[in-house]
Each structure stands twice: as C-alpha cells, then as structure tokens.
Amino acid sequence: EQHENPKREWSLQDFEIGKPLGKGKFGRVYLAREVKSKYIVALKVIFKEQMEKYRIHHQLRREMEIQTSLRHPNILRLYGWFHDSERIFLILEYAHGGELYRELRKKSYLSEKQAATYISNLTQALAYCHEKHVIHRDIKPENLLLDHEGRLKIADFGWSVQSRSKRHTMCGTLDYLAPEMVQNKAHDYAVDNWTLGILCYEFLYGVPPFEAESQNDTFKKIVEVDLSFPSTHSVSAEAKDIISRLLVKDSSKRLSLQKILEHPWIIKNADPSGSSNMIK
C-alpha cells in the first residue's frame, strides 16, 4: 500500500486529522487517515521551534533514520515523515489497543501469563534492536502500546534526548532507572535488562519495586537493590526468580536477553503467538 512506499513525498493534504491521542514534551499525536487508502495512522506533530530550542534536530534525524529501518512485530512502525514551515510530522503505525499502562491500572496487576507474554515480546524486540546495534530503547511503561490483538508495541523513537531530559525533569520517575544510570556511571544495553526486571515486577504487583515517598528514597532503594516481594497476592517462585536475576546491581551478572527467553517462567507462561489475548 501507499504507506509502504517510503520514497513517496507526503504532505498534510494526504491526511484527514482525527482526535488527539496523546501529548509529549515536543508535540502531540493525532489519529489520522490517509485520504486515498483510508489507512489509519497516528500522526505525531513536533514543533520546529521547540526542536530548535532543545537543539534536538540532528538527534531527531538520526533516531528517525534508525526507526524507519526497524521492522519488528513489537516495535511501532515509522512509515515516513514530512514537514511544513513550523512543524515536523511523523507518520506512525496506529496501535488500536492504546496504552498498556491504562490496562495495568484498570486491572491493578496482570496474570502471570499476560505478564510473561509482554516480557517475552519486549525481550524479543530488544534482542532485535541489539543485533542491529540499536541500544537503549528506553523502555518505559508510557512508551508501551497495544495493537488490536493485544500485542505489545514499543512506541518510543529512542527519544533519548526527550526521555533523558524528561527522565531528569520528570517528577518521581527514577523507578525504571538502573543503578549505573542513577549514579551517572557509564551504562550499556544491560540497563534494558534491568528495566525488564522492573517492568516484570510492576506487571505482577501493580507497582514498581523501588517506589518510595521521595525520589531520594527511591534512589537509595535502587542503588541498594532493596527488593522485596509483598505477599498481597500469590506470585509464583519462577516469577520471583526471573525478577531476582534481572535486578542485579552488577550489570554483567544480569540475565541475558537469550536467557530470559529460555527461563522456565517464560517457557511455561508466555503465549508463543506473542499476542496476549486474555479471556475478556
């Protein structure tokens, strides 16, 4: 279809704009429909003066080039982009299921099957990124969307400058950062393995493991890896085992992406089709 042809020059006239879907620091995302093919997309609008102000245009260009080259069922597609005098428009895959986080909040916590399916999806997407030498995909819950089959989609564009600045300025969201990140040490892609541990815990308990009243307390709990499993509801020993093997201070000792996919908890609970259609 049209949207598969990346060479095509797009313009705003090619789209009918629908309701706003969400907003970030540099712009908003709208539901949109390509006029000729009636194909539904998400159109992300970034204001150039915002981009200049935060000096991110070369970073944005590089991230967009990377994102266009990524093809994976658990990574949201970037079909193309165009710009006018004051805005840049990204033509993105539309995830019909919306934010994974909304579902987590609605259910307070997920079943082990659902959590394991999402962790397996994320791990496969990260393994794909790492083998293409694309690291630090910045997997944070607000970047996780669901398609119409309940399949997880990483929706970030490595907006590392946005998320990094967001991370430093976002109130209270140290929760997903590895010790080496919060201590501003050199970090590599093993930070993503740590984040998978945080997300796994949060999917199963509804809250991140090091959540605390103040950022300072969270900081201390992260660097001390002060991990405990509440007995509010029963969680399997295998689930606790995989979390304990990911939330390890020494980044070289964290379970590798390959080992995650071979872990008994994943083998036993993850839905091989990748979509986690739970019985409604």
Ligand SMILES: Cc1nn(C)cc1-c1nc2c(-c3cnn(Cc4ccccc4)c3)c(Cl)cnc2[nH]1
């Ligand atoms: C919300 C929502 N509810 N339902 C039913 C579907 C969606 C949906 N949202 C998206 C979205 C979407 C929206 N907002 N955001 C967050 C954002 C926005 C601007 C800058 C940075 C980050 C992503 C996308 Cl990209 C792609 N597909 C999406 N689908």
